[in-house]
Amino acid sequence: MNLILQSLSAERNAIDRIASLADVTATDISSAGRNAWRCDDVAYSESLKALIDTACYGVGIDCAWLPSAPKLGDFKLLAMDMDSTLITIECIDEIADMQGLKPQVSAITEAAMRGEIEFNESLTRRVALLKGLDAAALQRVFDERLQLSPGAENMLAAVKAAGIKTLLVSGGFTFFTDRMKAALGLDYAHSNVLEIVDGKLTGKVVGGIVNAEEKKLTIERVCAELNIAPSQAIVMGDGANDLNMMKIAGLSVAFRAKPVVRAQASVALNFVGLDGILPILA
Template identity: 45%
Template sequence: MDAVTYSSLAALSQQVFPVSHTDNMPDSPAAVTAPWCLTLLAECVQEAQLRQLKAFLDNRGWPVRGLDILACRPDCSALRLQLDGELDFHDARLALLELAGELGVELTLQPGGTQRTPRLACFDMDSTLIQAEVIDELAKIAGVGDQVAEITLAAMRGELDFQQSFRKRMGLLKGFTETSLAEIAPQLPVMPGAPRLLRALRALGCKTAILSGGFTYFANYLKDNHLAVDVIHANQLEFDGGALTGGVIDPIVDGARKASLLQEIAEEMHLSLEQVIAVGDGANDLPMLSLGALGIAFHAKPKVRAEAPQAIDGFGLDAALYLFGLNDRQIGKLLGE
């Protein structure tokens, strides 16, 4: 299908899913009344994809009770289907992940009640808010890149204990200068969609936190220069004479610590976990991804994508806004676009 308009996408989806549509994008999507929501993300939605999805849902007895078009742009279409019927979330999510791979789209399942703006959003930093693993970048400059990268990959795959791997990696960075850190910070590439998502969350009144196994040095740089972040918890670098000692300042922010911090911040804000979401990419993010209303694996490793409640793979971080039940018109008004 060539570049689509809202009306043509509405007509196409009406053919496949005969539920109510409007000719133009409304100010807000319909209220969620079904027990489940399924969000389809694709660069350009094809009729064959929708028909295969309908057959899949029909075969499982999950009728579509409503459909909203949340986005219709040259680079992204987003459709939200409200699903009825009884389903086991774990089994349904895995089946939909497999189907999404076959169709070449993304399919994200969530309870209908979670289609709302969170009050607290917690983010991993490395490979989530930025397109890099900072410790690997430092290691390359220090000449120990291959050694540190292998330890990092093993840790992210869940093959090594994070705390042990972190201590090993920091030991290899002994002598790295603070001057070099200051030169690296401005070069870290921010993840596409991250500034837009964080600005939208702030406009919606949602507090945001970085909970990272990376370093406060770089998290603070992002907060001061690029991202609308409220709270930071990450690892502190230990210096002596302007250079890294190779040691570690406890407590190390590992997976268990991230989950604990998420709960502590929520309690301090007098929020229930149903008002909290978490976003990350690695195995050490899974504990916090399992806690809130949504746990979004972003551009994640296969193991993490398979275990996390929700996942976004082929789009920018701001695609998470569709999982809050917002359409492009609402998002544009929030951001003054």
């Protein structure tokens, strides 16, 4: 098993201490890029993984366990969730803030991302609270609050250079995904449509809801269009509604994710940026 360690700030001696838990000496650790190190052919066990995962989390180090050495060029599609993955915010929470309802909406969002509330119900409840809000609030959120997650631009530049197609698939809204697709030069985007009448949000979405199953189906549709298998896709997300699409991917990446997602992903990036996938696939 290969072990990749990454950190934004850890000293090399901290990396050596973590590696020593797997009986890997300092001379057997190779550089995997800036602030990233690789230990190959580690004698893996579930107990060792639990020990190292816990030790890493406690000192701000990301660790990835991979049974082989996949390369970026092995993949043909990068599919990303938007809110709290490609970008730092939950757009619906920030829209709600314009109504003075952010605490109420954020609480529902958090419960949904932990998998405690079914996504369709959570979205319906949250959107209903936005009824009557001036649609101009959406542009304010985009202009004033939306920021890319750390490492997003580096990651996208690398995957595009490798000829990998990009898909933004979100339980959020087309107002934001369409603008992100255009701004970042992404190939595909799919999300929910907020209903707007006379310049006001109606508290409803138009058409079907992009939930966990629809996210998975979107991956499958795009893969079919590209004539590739889902195993040739990298899928990144942070919430419970990302799990279905992550399960069919060749590499699933939990980015600063809820515990239920971290536990099921191929790789969890808790501290480094989105470009933390690059040393893993170097």
